[in-house]
Amino acid sequence: MIWKEQIECMDSTGLKALQSDHLKKLIPYIYHNCPVYREKLDAAGVAPGSIESIDDIKRLPFTTKEDMRDHYPYGLFSAPQYQINEIHVSSGTTGNPTLVGYTRDDLKLWGDVMARVLCCAGAEPGDTIQIAYGYGLFTGGLGFHYGALEMGLRIIPTSAGQTARQLKIMQDFQPRILGCTPSYALYMAEEAKEMGIDPTQGHWKIGVFGAEPWSESMRREIEAAWNMLATDVYGLSEIIGPGVAQECQHKDGLHVFSDVFYPEIIDPETDEEVPEGQDGELVITTLTKQGIPLIRYRTRDIVSARYDKCRCGRTSPRISKIKGRTDDMIVVRGINVFPSQIEHVLVGIEGTQPQYQIVVDRKAHHLDEVEVLVEVEQRFFSDEIRHLNELRERIRKEIQNVLSVGVKVTLVEPKTIERSVGKAKRIVDKRTL
């Protein structure tokens, strides 16, 4: 089933006309309602009435994560706050978090694209979905919830964690659709086996997994562990949350809902569009959002795209799984982590920043583990173990507060963190994703 068949299977001329129509309305709307964007558009020499088609998008300025941080909290909003119905906050690169706000229509849009996601994965009205993405400020849980509600699924909103209870609920209510991070899916399968439940003998049909990068080999592992079809969902809170793109049952690229989230793939160095099929940075314009519409948002995710019609009938452009990042962000248990956040904590504790390194590993039980190595320095070294342990505990707690991810802190001797050309290597990712 295709949720918005008319749009999702539209021919390219019709789609382009629809996108052009949206962009022609979007730019004047933003220009007249958001002073920050007005300045950006003026600086780029773009008159709000000069947009004639979607091709004009190339004349528009980019928006970056730094723009969101610099204009925190409301600078990039185009809608007044009294029209905002819901806000979500994720931790930012440094200091300010990233705030997104949805108007009532934005929430409808979110429900609509998430219904498209669930249908694209193979859900049918009447199915039961267990949503084991975190509910709360993280967009995963509620995004899935709105989509399932729109589609008419029976929702079990377990949120993330409490695995034994998740498994009990699965047995009792026999859901056919599972939504969670891919690593949590594997973790739950392991736990199920330990509890004497055979995860392959279930009621499962489809998993909709996202919020962190994962590989084809992980897909095979999940599909074998649960005896289900494992599909990939893509999204980011700045754009909408989950709901930007989704794999269909052919698992041959993620369909981007390009009538509302217009994708471009660019060379991050030259800012020029790359030829079809080549890797580049995914840039997205939200064509119909009201609360905080973004023009040419640099996702920092490296993907490739193709534009041919899929066997499922959808004509939307398809992006590959995320192949990398243009910055140093890593995703740990579905949470975005930037080294700069850890740097910030260390500066706050010690006045100046000691050398540090983040080591991420995924052990046998499939959950990511983060270890932060901190080089001990003369000025905070103590002959008393107690003081060193207190310091370590303080660093651990503060990092955990900022990242919302549990970490282990290890104090190491000076000059033991690997350096290349004088600069310490900040991230060692040992996971085979």
Place this chain on the structure above:
Amino acid sequence: MKITQISVFLENRKGRLYDVCSLLGANNVNIRALTIAETESFGVLRIVVDKCDAAVKLLRDNGFVANFTDVVAVEVPDTPGGLAAVLKVFADNDVNVEYMYGFVEKHSDKALLVFRFEDTDVAQQVLARHSISIVTRQEIEGL
């Protein structure tokens, strides 16, 4: 009189204690007293040496984190109850001991113990009042 202890941060890795000791040995620094406090991932080596300024410079120049700490070396009768008698004085006078350890070699018929106190000055006054002899820096250097 206070003496100076050197504390060195060490990761729990093979050969690190050897590295410190061989560095000091090669530079003619003699270790008089030594103890290691350990956690699951790191340890703190505490030593009293004959040439402490030179030793700390040496350690820091070789990339170790090393600090000075004031400690007091106390002579304790090497007989049953000898240490208990000294500790009773501390307990009676509210002197808190952070940690303590023994010397590698004996000084005449007495045992030598290194004490790290919460408040070194107060501890010294208490020791003096009770005529418990403490070892001077010169004596440590000449041991």
